[in-house]
Amino acid sequence: MGPEQIMAVRHGESEANLAHRRAGTTPLVYERGDDEVTLTELGRTQAAALGRLLAALPAGEAPELVWCSPYLRALDTWRLARERWGAAPPVTVDGRLRDQEAGAFAHLNVAAIQERHPGEMARREREGAYAFRPPGGESLADVVVRLRGFLADLSLDRRADGRRVLIVAHDSVVLGLRHVIAAAPDAELAAVLEFAPVLNASVSLWRAGGGRLDLVRFNDVTHLTP
Structure with missing residues (x-):
């Protein structure tokens, strides 16, 4: 049967998000x-703020x-939201909900990637952001594959049958969930990028x-508006 409801949340602003924003077009x-x-x-x-939103939900809508x-940034987001919410539903940590792996691009912002790996950036332009897999990393299509497995297992998990599920993860995961839940053909995966960026704590x-x-x-x- 599967879940009655899925709520997916991106983690709050991370130290890396802030560092990348401050760096702008300077290599980092x-x-x-x-x-x-x-x-x-x-x-x-x-x-x-997410915790306050959860606390304000009617009993029939809360996860x-x-x-x-x-x-860590996802776990900390859930911990702080839970503390503000005041509820403690069962939690399962699943590695398939990790962020898209950057491989050789890890630790680098776009300007630094362009400086150090110009050939790879050119390949990314040719292949498309959804299909491009950096050396040692993942494409968005790879993320979709693991999320398809995650959702298939969730639909078979008796704990989730007819229940309301909260997923706390990352921007690539939320985009991938949109594609998989819609049962869209993988040939249309590029279309999901129209909904990026997925905002922090959205x-x-x-x-x-x-x-x-x-x-x-x-x-x-x-819910983030004062």
Whole structure:
């Protein structure tokens, strides 16, 4: 049967997000590993706002189960949201919800990639951002493959049958979920990039109806407005 509802949240602003934004078009090498990056002060504020949103939901709409990325920024977002919410639904950490792996591009912003790997950037332009796989990394198509497996397992998980599920993860995961839940052909994967960027602490929601999950809202950040 599968979940009655899926709510997908991108983590709050991370230290790497802030460093990349400040660097702008200046080449940047960010030394911390992708799984080690935690939240900025703004990111913690965003996570608390998510918790307030969850606390304000009617009982019949609040998540009952949580699946989370193993990366620290996602785990911290859930921890802070849970503390503000005041509820503690069961949590499962699943490696398939990790961010898209950058491989040789890890630690580098776009300007640094262009400086160090101009040939690879040219290949990215030829192949398209959804299909391009950096050396040792993943394409968005690769992320979709693991998310398809995750959702297939979730639909068979008796814990999730008819329940409301919260997923706390990353921008690439939320985009990939949109593609997989819509059952769109992989030939149309590039179209999902029209909905990028997925914003920090944004909420996307699907509800079951007619034997499928229908999109209710996507990339919603109204709960972050004071």
